[in-house]
Amino acid sequence: MSVAVLTIARATVRESARKKLVVALAVITLLGIGLTGFGFWRLTVLSHEVVRGVPRLSVTELKTVTSQLLIVAMFAFSFVLALSTVFMAAPSIAGELESGVASAVLTRPIRRIQFLAGKWVGLGVLAAAYVAIASTLEFVVVDLVTGYRPPHPLQFVAFLTGEALVTLTLTTLLSTRMSPVTGGVVALGGFMLAWMGGIAAAVGTALNNQGVATVGTITRLVMPSDGLWHGAVYSLEPAAAIAGVLSSGRAQAAANPFFASAGPPLAYLLWVAAWGVTVFSVASWSFRRREI
Amino acid sequence: MVEREDAAIFTSGLTKTYGAVTAVAGLSMSVPRGEVFGFLGPNGAGKTTAVKLLLGLARPTAGNAWVLGAPAGDTATRRRIGYLPELFRYQSWLSAYEVLQLHCDLGQIPGSRAKAEVERALVTVGLAERAHDRVGTFSKGMQQRLGLGVALLGSPEVVFLDEPTSALDPVGRRDVRDVIRHLRDGGATVFLNSHLLSEVEMVCDRVAVVHHGTVIASGPLATLLSDSGVRLKVEGLEPAGLEKLARFGALQEDGDWLWVEGITVDGVPDLVAEIVTLGGRVYAVEPRHQSLEDRFIQLLGGEGPS
Numbered sequence: 001m002s003v004a005v006l007t008i009a010r011a012t013v014r015e016s017a018r019k020k021l022v023v024a025l026a027v028i029t030l031l032g033i034g035l036t037g038f039g040f041w042r043l044t045v046l047s048h049e050v051v052r053g054v055p056r057l058s059v060t061e062l063k064t065v066t067s068q069l070l071i072v073a074m075f076a077f078s079f080v081l082a083l084s085t086v087f088m089a090a091p092s093i094a095g096e097l098e099s100g101v102a103s104a105v106l107t108r109p110i111r112r113i114q115f116l117a118g119k120w121v122g123l124g125v126l127a128a129a130y131v132a133i134a135s136t137l138e139f140v141v142v143d144l145v146t147g148y149r150p151p152h153p154l155q156f157v158a159f160l161t162g163e164a165l166v167t168l169t170l171t172t173l174l175s176t177r178m179s180p181v182t183g184g185v186v187a188l189g190g191f192m193l194a195w196m197g198g199i200a201a202a203v204g205t206a207l208n209n210q211g212v213a214t215v216g217t218i219t220r221l222v223m224p225s226d227g228l229w230h231g232a233v234y235s236l237e238p239a240a241a242i243a244g245v246l247s248s249g250r251a252q253a254a255a256n257p258f259f260a261s262a263g264p265p266l267a268y269l270l271w272v273a274a275w276g277v278t279v280f281s282v283a284s285w286s287f288r289r290r291e292i
Numbered sequence: 293m294v295e296r297e298d299a300a301i302f303t304s305g306l307t308k309t310y311g312a313v314t315a316v317a318g319l320s321m322s323v324p325r326g327e328v329f330g331f332l333g334p335n336g337a338g339k340t341t342a343v344k345l346l347l348g349l350a351r352p353t354a355g356n357a358w359v360l361g362a363p364a365g366d367t368a369t370r371r372r373i374g375y376l377p378e379l380f381r382y383q384s385w386l387s388a389y390e391v392l393q394l395h396c397d398l399g400q401i402p403g404s405r406a407k408a409e410v411e412r413a414l415v416t417v418g419l420a421e422r423a424h425d426r427v428g429t430f431s432k433g434m435q436q437r438l439g440l441g442v443a444l445l446g447s448p449e450v451v452f453l454d455e456p457t458s459a460l461d462p463v464g465r466r467d468v469r470d471v472i473r474h475l476r477d478g479g480a481t482v483f484l485n486s487h488l489l490s491e492v493e494m495v496c497d498r499v500a501v502v503h504h505g506t507v508i509a510s511g512p513l514a515t516l517l518s519d520s521g522v523r524l525k526v527e528g529l530e531p532a533g534l535e536k537l538a539r540f541g542a543l544q545e546d547g548d549w550l551w552v553e554g555i556t557v558d559g560v561p562d563l564v565a566e567i568v569t570l571g572g573r574v575y576a577v578e579p580r581h582q583s584l585e586d587r588f589i590q591l592l593g594g595e596g597p598s
Contacts, residue, residue, distance in 0.1 A: 003397070007398055011383070014385070019385065100377060103377040104382065107349065107373065107375045108398035109369075110367070111367055291351065292344065292349040
């Protein structure tokens with residue numbers, strides 16, 4: 001990685017660290033972890049209550065319910081992550097172009113692709129750090145309160161980071177041409193559409209409606225954030241929970257947006273990597289042609 | 293005309309259009325190295341667009357430009373260029389010191405030199421005492437001073453200053469003039485885009501006047517401005533006598549004062565002698581130098597400076 005890319009990346013991290021958005025994000029995240037921790041504690045207490053000589057929930061049932069609730073809690077984090085990624089990236093790139101800050105920077109001996117790559121790397125590092133710290137804290141709190149540990153926490157962090165990078169890459173592309181607000185709103189719209197596309201795919205499969213399922217599949221290919229989210233979901237599910245849901249019927253299982261019966265295949269992950277390279281290349285081409 | 297390789301800046305038929313609007317129309321000029329070059333023109337004349345084309349921030353529709361012998365926008369050459377944009381904005385979340393340090397890093401100024409460069413720039417632009425304050429707390433004038441400091445980093449061979457005193461008070465303007473003179477003394481070329489004609493007149497060796505995207509006059513300041521005129525305070529001159537003075541130049545009466553345009557300094561004693569011969573009494577004689585503003589308005593056919 002070139003010195004110019006690292007310089008821009010370092011400045012981007014510093015920029016984000018000094019803005020109130022990061023403080024707000026930290027407060028929201030800690031509040032979320034605190035509230036979910038309280039919820040899991042209440043769940044554990046209630047599950048241990050004995051009704052007619054037996055606890056309300058068996059150990060296996062508690063584990064399954066906890067894993068499902070943890071997935072829902074982590075979805076909330078993933079949404080906050082997408083919001084933060086978009087609204088840190090759009091001002092950092094499009095905002096600097098609009099305000100004139102970039103004029104002085106881009107007359108230095110750096111190529112435009114280096115400027116864009118530096119921004120991407122800096123914001124990507126921040127997103128990865130957020131995922132790692134927030135996930136670890138949540139997992140530790142859940143473990144302390146319930147004794148439950150998700151089966152593949154590292155895979156979860158990798159998938160959620162991938163999801164954030166997909167959103168970041170799309171925002172980077174849009175920021176080369178759009179204002180911060182427009183680019184941010186469109187990128188967030190893309191993230192939401194992808195999530196709805198994932199639900200469409202699930203519902204289409206459940207109802208055996210090939211047309212709806214195809215729309216969902218295409219959405220996951222065009223905007224792969226939801227595809228990676230399903231990988232994250234899969235990495236949080238204990239084998240017993242997967243077996244339990246599958247035994248209740250394949251179609252019903254597929255219709256649940258917080259359930260994944262399998263992780264994304266390698267071919268899909270390769271597709272996501274190719275998607276990232278392609279979208280960043282288009283962003284670079286667009287930025288190179290942009291007049292400042 | 294300085295050759296392309298030798299010139300600090302050389303353009304040939306440089307053109308930039310935005311849809312139906314032509315911002316720069318076939319700009320051809322050359323700026324010799326080591327001079328302070330004033331680039332003047334009214335609002336919308338294409339001055340800032342021309343600067344952006346020279347820096348590679350915008351792409352020309354036609355024509356070519358070279359800076360320090362390399363095509364405009366050449367990445368490696370940018371190491372030898374400083375730039376203060378017209379719209380000067382710097383990272384509000386950084387301190388002045390950090391902004392300068394960032395530009396040292398981007399300009400590939402070695403770490404061993406960077407600290408001294410930053411400190412020198414801060415002193416030069418008068419921001420040493422605010423070095424560690426956030427740029428977001430700076431006034432516009434201080435931000436412009438910071439921008440000037442950024443442009444000076446790395447001892448650039450060409451410095452583009454786009455309206456460098458637009459936010460400065462008289463003291464700040466004098467400081468900028470000193471900086472420009474210091475740059476010239478150090479052998480740098482300064483491309484000064486300004487609408488403050490009196491300031492341009494004070495520091496520039498050569499100027500180009502641009503109008504509707506094209507250069508309508510250019511050359512050394514001394515040759516661009518004519519000094520052929522004199523103003524005399526005269527009494528007792530009859531109208532008939534006045535007519536006889538027409539051979540010295542174009543006459544214009546202004547109360548007790550008589551303006552004679554087009555007369556050289558050598559002709560002034562003869563003019564005074566003739567007035568006395570014709571019965572006039574001469575109380576004052578003031579050779580008149582044309583100001584850049586007069587010349588500018590003359591070139592633009594009466595349109596005022598921006």
